[in-house]
Amino acid sequence: MIVATSGLTKRFGRVTAVDGVSLQVQEGVRFGLLGPNGSGKTTLVRMLLGLVHATSGSIEVLGEPMPRRARTVLPRVGALVEGPAAWDHLSGRANLRLLDAAGPGRARHRRRRVDAVLEQVGLGGVDRRPVKAYSLGMRQRLGIAAALLREPELLLLDEPTNGLDPRGIQEMRALLTSLNEAGTTVVLSSHLLTEVEALCTHVGVMDRGRLALSSELGALRTPTGRVLVRSPEPDAVVGLLDGQVVDRRGDTLTVRGAEPAALNARLVSGGVRVTGLTEERRTLEQVVLELTGTGNDRVDRRPREAVVPGRSRGAGGPR
Template identity: 65%
Template sequence: MITTRGLTKRFGRVLAVDAVDLDVREGDRYGFLGPNGSGKTTTVRMLLGLVYPTRGEIEVLGKAVPKRVGEALPELGALVEGPAAYPHLSGRRNLSLFDAAGRGARRTRRPRIEDALERVGLAKVDQRPVRAYSLGMRQRLGLAAALLNKPRLLVLDEPTNGLDPQGIKEIRELLVDLNRDGTTVFLSSHLLAEVEQLCTRVGIVDRGKLVLQDDLATLRAVTGRVLLTTPDPATAVALLDGRVEQREGDRLVVRHDDVTALNEQLVAGRVRVRELAVQRRTLEDVVLDVTGPGSDSFGEVR
């Protein structure tokens, strides 16, 4: 769906994007993750033909960009930075003009607009002028515009910007539903929690370089440790003979790779078990491993 080879962009002496090789596959929910200022938005703009690369190759939906970007656009929906709209017009009227400018089919325009507004939660306020919209509502309207043509590929740059926690959850569920129906999602974000909950595949960029790219399930591998919660922590520590690596109150981190065997040992030793869970690496662990010092503009929540 998206392939880049050696994608590079310079602005004078500033190297914004440095030899990035993206591999976004059909059916992915791909999280393009990096701190603010790491080159994410510049990369997205190059994928859409809005900025020309200094060097390197781009293919989107099998079409070379920017040379053949016009052939890819009918099957592609995008939301980049703050979506533009005529402030004195309603959201519905803005979508109608946007669809007409993109040469959308007139006979299906009304039902497609209805569906897009419903999907993003704007159906009840669609007659209100956009100047009365909140930042989150404007973001939803931009997403509605990206959905008008039921795209095969959706390219989103910080799509939950300005949304409250409920809005973020609704957009996440919408993107999962779209992906389940066949839309590949490429989402740029600096929010670890957002990417970890939504995405199936991740690319991490730091200072313009793609430092890691893999399936999220592979990255979040088991650590060989088990998280144990017990009202008998002292007894558990004595029983497990040096396997306890960390203790905080009634929660223990135990070096063990077999939860069933550990549970049997604890029960036989009369240790009450409230919870046993295999410990996995978090996305935060992965990011901290591959990004350099000073890459501190990641966020967990808005």
């Protein structure tokens, strides 16, 4: 296993941020750690890197115990946690050269390696302006570049698409997929379900510090028992199926209780043209909402006590 934890717990005073998490991440996967804000995702990632020490439980990263073997493990890991850090008065290229200088035996290849990772993340043409003049998206790209400097076996990324525009998100997804296909295991934490669903092969769901679920993504998206039908003749579909259509949006209709092949045969035999027919499956959003609460950043207003007009609370109030 690339990552393995057992009974991992972290308490900050009376607050339990991570509660008995036993997680396994296999080599070569793209693993997404999902959950509402405050669910313990970032604290878990920080413990994997040895930045926060566990209250109890055990951690192994790349087959080594953490944080005891951090000096052996961390040179093989690229990480971005809680936003990119940088010397703001220096350029992005100068930042990376300083970071790369901390690695052993790399002086001869430093300039070439820095140029390569800047190109990978879409900053190949960056000028000498200081990092303090960068946009949030540029800073995020620079943080990813720093994580790639040592050609890591494992990437641990916290909200890697934060600050990126839609094109930047698409480019980052393509980059992480290509790195993974070349042999790098990718573990990322995010609250963006659509990004995890588009990128990851496996998913873990955190809720109130606990690991509510860990599974291959495909195994979660089970059939709903409904079929999505596309037809240029939606009225004919409704008439033929007589009450089985439960939703209609333009030329797409949702049909309940039907087996796709049999449904297609029925429509075709009834003279209805069909341009698309797919089995509906649960979305990752549905799975996560079923498993998690409202999140720890929500503050609801408590219902006020009703007051009978003309009567004060001190005079008996409502009963």
